[in-house]
Amino acid sequence: MKSAASxxxxxxxxxxxxxxxxxxxxxxxxxxRLSPGTKLSESDVGNLFNVSRTLARAALQALxxxxxxxxxxxxxxxxxxxxxxxxRQIFAARRLVEPGIxxxxxxxxxxxxxxxxxxxxxxxxxxxxxRGQTARRAEIxxxxxxxxxxxxxxxxxxxxxxxxELVARSSLVIALYGQSTVSSCGHSEHGDIIEAIESKExxxxxxxxxxxxxHIEADLDLRERKSLxxxxxxxx
Amino acid sequence: MKSAASxxxxxxxxxxxxxxxxxxxxxxxxxxRLSPGTKLSESDVGNLFNVSRTLARAALQALxxxxxxxxxxxxxxxxxxxxxxxxRQIFAARRLVEPGIxxxxxxxxxxxxxxxxxxxxxxxxxxxxxRGQTARRAEIxxxxxxxxxxxxxxxxxxxxxxxxELVARSSLVIALYGQSTVSSCGHSEHGDIIEAIESKExxxxxxxxxxxxxHIEADLDLRERKSLxxxxxxxx
DNA sequence: AGAGGTCAAATTGTATACGATTTTCTGCAC
DNA sequence: GTGCAGAAAATCGTATACAATTTGACCTCT
Numbered sequence: 403m404k405s406a407a408s409x410x411x412x413x414x415x416x417x418x419x420x421x422x423x424x425x426x427x428x429x430x431x432x433x434x435r436l437s438p439g440t441k442l443s444e445s446d447v448g449n450l451f452n453v454s455r456t457l458a459r460a461a462l463q464a465l466x467x468x469x470x471x472x473x474x475x476x477x478x479x480x481x482x483x484x485x486x487x488x489x490r491q492i493f494a495a496r497r498l499v500e501p502g503i504x505x506x507x508x509x510x511x512x513x514x515x516x517x518x519x520x521x522x523x524x525x526x527x528x529x530x531x532x533r534g535q536t537a538r539r540a541e542i543x544x545x546x547x548x549x550x551x552x553x554x555x556x557x558x559x560x561x562x563x564x565x566x567e568l569v570a571r572s573s574l575v576i577a578l579y580g581q582s583t584v585s586s587c588g589h590s591e592h593g594d595i596i597e598a599i600e601s602k603e604x605x606x607x608x609x610x611x612x613x614x615x616x617h618i619e620a621d622l623d624l625r626e627r628k629s630l631x632x633x634x635x636x637x638x
Numbered sequence: 639m640k641s642a643a644s645x646x647x648x649x650x651x652x653x654x655x656x657x658x659x660x661x662x663x664x665x666x667x668x669x670x671r672l673s674p675g676t677k678l679s680e681s682d683v684g685n686l687f688n689v690s691r692t693l694a695r696a697a698l699q700a701l702x703x704x705x706x707x708x709x710x711x712x713x714x715x716x717x718x719x720x721x722x723x724x725x726r727q728i729f730a731a732r733r734l735v736e737p738g739i740x741x742x743x744x745x746x747x748x749x750x751x752x753x754x755x756x757x758x759x760x761x762x763x764x765x766x767x768x769r770g771q772t773a774r775r776a777e778i779x780x781x782x783x784x785x786x787x788x789x790x791x792x793x794x795x796x797x798x799x800x801x802x803e804l805v806a807r808s809s810l811v812i813a814l815y816g817q818s819t820v821s822s823c824g825h826s827e828h829g830d831i832i833e834a835i836e837s838k839e840x841x842x843x844x845x846x847x848x849x850x851x852x853h854i855e856a857d858l859d860l861r862e863r864k865s866l867x868x869x870x871x872x873x874x
Numbered sequence: 875a876g877a878g879g880t881c882a883a884a885t886t887g888t889a890t891a892c893g894a895t896t897t898t899c900t901g902c903a904c
Numbered sequence: 905g906t907g908c909a910g911a912a913a914a915t916c917g918t919a920t921a922c923a924a925t926t927t928g929a930c931c932t933c934t
Contacts, residue, residue: 419917443885454919455886463696467703469796476886476925488795495796498738506734559724560705560731564800655887679915690889691916712895712916 423451423461431470431481432573433539438483469571486624489575493619496568501608506556508599515555519596522548548592579622659687659697667706667717668809669775674719705807722860725811729855732804737844742792744835751791755832758784762825784828815858
């Protein structure tokens with residue numbers, strides 16, 4: 403396997419600190435430059451960012467709290483490889499919280515917020531028509547940003563952080579179990595939700611949101627792919 | 639101020655590892671043996687648990703991710719001192735997610751789960767009638783356990799972890815802003831919710847839950863207590 | 875060739891060392 | 905006594921060192 407290090411970009415600005423490292427790795431995971439299961443050794447991470455293992459380890463720990471990295475005792479850290487069950491729970495959580503966040507957001511939304519959302523939508527559409535790795539990565543981020551912006555508008559920092567975790571983990575799930583090559587989020591659905599918010603049709607907005615999440619989930623193939631029991635794999 | 643160390647118990651079993659330390663400190667915070675604002679120096683924590691600063695630091699970092707400890711750069715870690723605004727957001731988050739969790743839990747609840755919940759209720763009642771610090775601490779934990787058990791029954795590990803964070807932080811908020819000396823959770827309200835679940839009255843159960851959370855929040859005095867402007871403090 | 879076992883290399887776990895920053899104490903001028 | 909350097913102490917930030925564990929290779933014996 404290609405070294406984990408080479409898969410990440412690294413600006414040489416000597417801005418030290420765990421947050422930079424954590425954020426850089428998270429971005430790499432969310433944008434799928436790092437695939438689930440990739441080993442993230444402390445030394446490699448440290449070398450890549452020109453820091454000691456101490457800081458590399460701290461960054462990996464931080465990511466493990468967010469569920470993006472799993473650390474196995476005495477074995478090291480790996481980009482998380484969510485199980486189908488875990489994937490289901492992530493989306494169940496989103497169905498549980500996003501309508502509520504949407505309601506809170508709608509109650510506080512300002513015209514400037516609406517403008518911001520529409521801006522995001524435009525950008526998203528632009529990226530969809532482009533081709534190339536870079537555009538694809540930017541599109542992934544943009545489509546998540548819609549949901550995160552709603553959380554930000556809701557004004558609840560706690561729910562916002564939770565949504566950041568859920569969106570990031572969703573990206574991992576889609577990378578693993580997504581079937582269609584098309585974008586993770588139905589672009590038009592975002593637009594419909596914005597419209598519903600704008601015209602204060604709260605119930606319809608929530609309904610659309612639930613439908614939208616279900617739509618994303620429907621594109622996943624979450625059938626258990628066991629190791630085939632180590633026996634079943636060869637009998638027959 | 640009394641040393642932070644002396645406020646925590648510590649069993650001498652040489653079970654090393656960050657989790658033990660983290661859990662012990664969390665328990666101490668949730669049970670209010672450690673007050674908001676208390677300094678948690680890395681050396682003290684390390685000495686207390688007979689580990690190096692490395693592990694102490696890791697444990698404190700972990701707690702900061704849960705919002706129970708705030709670490710200030712170059713100054714150290716302190717038991718979190720949530721602002722009134724933060725407190726409001728914590729309860730807003732609970733109002734947002736607990737009805738949903740309750741619905742999911744009700745859909746999967748087994749007779750054995752009901753029995754477990756009633757058991758908790760009994761224990762809670764028993765502790766309420768007792769007196770003394772130890773009983774008070776146990777009661778605090780028991781009252782939170784009701785909400786956590788519901789999350790466990792819902793079968794969603796992600797929501798469960800989120801609820802653990804919210805309940806723990808609620809304990810901090812109540813310690814800071816709670817007015818009445820009585821228990822944080824209306825004991826009878828828990829019983830009513832169990833009944834509603836048992837008889838499959840979902841809407842009523844959710845309604846009761848919202849009411850219950852509002853009831854807890856109503857006991858708080860979340861008025862901003864500024865430093866009193868340094869002038870107003872003395873002009874009558 | 876295959877099974878099993880020992881050793882070497884790599885990697886993580888934890889402690890310690892040292893520099894940087896903040897806080898506290900001290901002493902001197904006023 | 906008050907106020908303000910400046911030094912001393914304490915505490916955090918980061919790197920390095922060393923122990924423990926895992927992994928994989930190689931070698932032997934059947």
